[in-house]
Amino acid sequence: MGKTATAKVDLTKVKPYGDTLNDGMVQLSFTLPVPYGDEASEAAVILAKKMGLDEPSVVYSKDLGIGYTNFIVYGKCQHTVDYTSIKVPKIEVDVMDRLECEKFIEENIKRDVVIVGACTGTDAHTVGIDAIINMKGFDGHFGLERYKGIEAINMGSQVSNETLVAKAIEVNADAILVSQIVTQKDIHIKNLTELVELLEAEGIRDKVILVCGGPRISHELAQELGYDAGFGPRSYAENVASYVLTELVKRKLV
Amino acid sequence: MKSKLNLDPKIIDSARSSAARIAQDMQKFIDRHTTVSTERTVLRLLGIDGVDDFDFPLPNVVVDAIKDGGGLPRGAAYWIGNAMIQTGLSPQEIAERVAAGELDIMKLPTVSAKEAEEKIMPEVKKSLELIKAQTEKRNNYLETIGEGKQPYLYVIVATGNVYEDIIQAQAAARQGADVIAVIRTTAQSLLDYVPYGATTEGFGGTYATQENFRLMRRALDEVGEEVGRYIRLCNYSSGMCMPEIAAMGAVERLDMMLNDALYGILFRDINMQRTLVDQYFSRVIIGYADIIFNSGEDNYLTTADAYEEAHTVVASQFINEQFAVLANIKEERMGLGHAFEMDPNLENGFLYELAQAIMAREIFPKAPLKYMPPTKYMTGNIFKGHIQDALFNVVSIWSEQSIQLLGMMTEAIHTPHMQDRIYALENASYIFNNMRDLGEEVEFKKDGIIQKRAQTVLKDAEELLKEIEKDGLFHTLENGKFGGVKRPRDGGKGLEGVCVKDEQYFNPFIPLMLGGEK
Numbered sequence: 001m002g003k004t005a006t007a008k009v010d011l012t013k014v015k016p017y018g019d020t021l022n023d024g025m026v027q028l029s030f031t032l033p034v035p036y037g038d039e040a041s042e043a044a045v046i047l048a049k050k051m052g053l054d055e056p057s058v059v060y061s062k063d064l065g066i067g068y069t070n071f072i073v074y075g076k077c078q079h080t081v082d083y084t085s086i087k088v089p090k091i092e093v094d095v096m097d098r099l100e101c102e103k104f105i106e107e108n109i110k111r112d113v114v115i116v117g118a119c120t121g122t123d124a125h126t127v128g129i130d131a132i133i134n135m136k137g138f139d140g141h142f143g144l145e146r147y148k149g150i151e152a153i154n155m156g157s158q159v160s161n162e163t164l165v166a167k168a169i170e171v172n173a174d175a176i177l178v179s180q181i182v183t184q185k186d187i188h189i190k191n192l193t194e195l196v197e198l199l200e201a202e203g204i205r206d207k208v209i210l211v212c213g214g215p216r217i218s219h220e221l222a223q224e225l226g227y228d229a230g231f232g233p234r235s236y237a238e239n240v241a242s243y244v245l246t247e248l249v250k251r252k253l254v
Numbered sequence: 255m256k257s258k259l260n261l262d263p264k265i266i267d268s269a270r271s272s273a274a275r276i277a278q279d280m281q282k283f284i285d286r287h288t289t290v291s292t293e294r295t296v297l298r299l300l301g302i303d304g305v306d307d308f309d310f311p312l313p314n315v316v317v318d319a320i321k322d323g324g325g326l327p328r329g330a331a332y333w334i335g336n337a338m339i340q341t342g343l344s345p346q347e348i349a350e351r352v353a354a355g356e357l358d359i360m361k362l363p364t365v366s367a368k369e370a371e372e373k374i375m376p377e378v379k380k381s382l383e384l385i386k387a388q389t390e391k392r393n394n395y396l397e398t399i400g401e402g403k404q405p406y407l408y409v410i411v412a413t414g415n416v417y418e419d420i421i422q423a424q425a426a427a428r429q430g431a432d433v434i435a436v437i438r439t440t441a442q443s444l445l446d447y448v449p450y451g452a453t454t455e456g457f458g459g460t461y462a463t464q465e466n467f468r469l470m471r472r473a474l475d476e477v478g479e480e481v482g483r484y485i486r487l488c489n490y491s492s493g494m495c496m497p498e499i500a501a502m503g504a505v506e507r508l509d510m511m512l513n514d515a516l517y518g519i520l521f522r523d524i525n526m527q528r529t530l531v532d533q534y535f536s537r538v539i540i541g542y543a544d545i546i547f548n549s550g551e552d553n554y555l556t557t558a559d560a561y562e563e564a565h566t567v568v569a570s571q572f573i574n575e576q577f578a579v580l581a582n583i584k585e586e587r588m589g590l591g592h593a594f595e596m597d598p599n600l601e602n603g604f605l606y607e608l609a610q611a612i613m614a615r616e617i618f619p620k621a622p623l624k625y626m627p628p629t630k631y632m633t634g635n636i637f638k639g640h641i642q643d644a645l646f647n648v649v650s651i652w653s654e655q656s657i658q659l660l661g662m663m664t665e666a667i668h669t670p671h672m673q674d675r676i677y678a679l680e681n682a683s684y685i686f687n688n689m690r691d692l693g694e695e696v697e698f699k700k701d702g703i704i705q706k707r708a709q710t711v712l713k714d715a716e717e718l719l720k721e722i723e724k725d726g727l728f729h730t731l732e733n734g735k736f737g738g739v740k741r742p743r744d745g746g747k748g749l750e751g752v753c754v755k756d757e758q759y760f761n762p763f764i765p766l767m768l769g770g771e772k
Contacts, residue, residue, distance in 0.1 A: 065428030
């Protein structure tokens with residue numbers, strides 16, 4: 001009991017599990033810009049084969065009304081993954097809860113930590129930065145405004161990188177949090193990169209902990225872009241606070 | 255109509271009276287002021303359009319010249335009327351010469367305000383006739399090809415490219431959509447000018463320009479005739495150019511416009527004095543053009559908690575209703591907003607959502623209420639998201655909402671893909687048809703969870719309105735009562751574009767539009 005069903009799995013050759021181990025079954029939904037009909041379904045099947053799916057089957061197709069067709073397709077993936085060779089960069093920090101963070105500040109930093117956050121560029125969605133900073137937080141996890149010893153400034157949405165950097169300089173920020181929620185055509189990458197360049201140009205990149213977050217942000221991507229850390233979904237204020245506080249001490253920025 | 259929620263009509267009346275006094279108090283401030291965007295709107299309605307050699311819109315060029323010359327307090331209509339008398343040119347010719355640096359309208363001899371107003375009146379009438387003709391055209395469509403059943407199925411397109419938007423909008427209409435909203439490129443609300451011409455580049459949306467409006471209107475008329483249903487077009491009369499976009503929408507026959515100063519103040523950090531003055535003229539135009547406005551109360555619940563702060567939505571709806579009354583907008587065009595945004599883990603959350611939606615319907619019986627889908631608790635689990643959207647659709651048909659902004663299962667991931675929209679339409683069409691008359695059939699247990707919830711929210715809203723009435727709206731916004739967001743009266747964007755009117759100021763459109771004249 002309680003044992004996971006991995007006994008027969010060859011972790012060097014992992015493939016999707018539908019209803020039988022190693023059947024490779026995956027489900028897809030996509031639209032092709034071709035008119036509804038038998039030819040459209042055949043096009044979907046051929047495409048699925050090119051994606052590496054054996055025995056693709058169009059289980060549903062729908063005329064979108066403008067000469068386009070939408071499909072739901074099942075197929076058996078031929079590819080496998082060597083799970084044993086995977087290494088994902090992770091934020092290495094012991095997560096402290098709010099009270100532990102407050103105690104950590106009192107004992108190790110001995111002053112207020114200033115954190116500036118914003119949802120930058122054209123993005124108007126503050127749900128991410130609000131979840132981390134606003135008093136109420138998200139899903140029962142209080143935000144940074146609630147933390148004794150942290151002065152958190154939420155600049156809201158559609159903040160330009162220039163405005164954010166100016167604010168960070170003005171309040172002598174210890175850390176900058178950037179949220180990117182909704183993005184199109186990878187605009188968030190350009191936007192995040194531009195902020196790093198600006199901080200470097202101002203000569204303060206080394207003086208702040210620079211963190212980004214959002215549903216499409218991973219720690220690895222963040223590091224590639226020149227950030228200290230990236231927080232994806234299911235990150236709360238305590239994850240961000242623990243990281244920022246620990247790094248401040250580690251880098252002797254206190 | 256007997257209240258299914260056993261709401262006390264005295265409390266509703268009291269809340270409405272407080273809201274009326276709040277709006278009237280603010281109107282005194284509004285009446286004393288004008289803004290650069292209000293004056294640019296006057297110029298647009300006088301037929302001034304186009305850009306200068308630097309792609310800067312001519313209404314901006316002229317208003318900037320008036321402002322720099324210290325003439326803004328008298329209003330652009332005076333200066334154009336005066337320039338017409340002194341030069342014999344048309345408003346457009348005047349604007350072109352100002353842009354070319356050939357004419358300084360602030361250095362001409364001046365006539366009285368009365369003379370300037372008389373001179374300009376034929377141009378004003380022409381503009382009003384143009385708008386009335388569009389209203390007639392819409393009515394004609396509604397009488398001949400008809401429209402979809404309520405709740406109207408409202409979907410968004412947001413490709414950034416107007417031509418791509420048209421393909422998606424026509425597809426959506428063929429799939430059953432009744433309203434197409436073209437989301438604006440996300441930074442447009444903060445631009446203090448309206449871009450010009452057809453545009454193909456934007457992020458998270460497409461620029462609102464008059465040409466884009468015209469192109470989309472034509473495409474929707476075309477597909478409407480084909481599917482035998484008038485397809486409504488929606489855009490944003492919000493941000494720094496609120497009234498200008500309302501004027502463009504009136505001229506190009508938009509049917510719905512998002513229009514809410516409180517939203518701009520709270521969520522775009524636009525200066526409250528600026529945008530409340532702007533809102534007034536924009537609502538007068540919207541009312542005259544028979545456009546439905548949509549208010550943005552749903553957004554409060556994305557920052558504040560949907561359960562705890564539900565009364566702020568109702569309070570704001572009352573205020574928005576009264577601002578609309580002052581702008582002579584019919585109840586049938588007041589698309590007050592609210593949303594299905596409670597945490598899905600909340601026990602009995604569906605009951606609370608239902609209570610609130612029915613409450614909104616009972617309080618505003620004739621208003622085309624706009625109901626917004628879950629966004630805050632959409633997770634990326636598209637399968638669960640589809641169910642959340644289904645529950646939202648159930649509440650909507652049950653509570654007889656009017657405009658249903660369809661939830662997309664890919665909310666919080668990306669702007670809608672082609673197939674997302676059709677799954678959303680199928681979801682809503684299925685539920686609306688399958689549960690069509692549920693609301694007629696069901697009554698609620700006396701003093702049960704649903705009745706109690708609605709009564710509590712209404713009572714809290716009434717109390718909040720009394721408080722706002724005491725403190726004034728500016729003060730309330732400074733204290734963060736809505737959406738948990740605080741904004742200073744002199745902060746935010748656009749305050750430099752506000753000025754006090756002088757005694758000879760006139761805006762020829764407002765009295766005529768309020769009178770409903772041709």
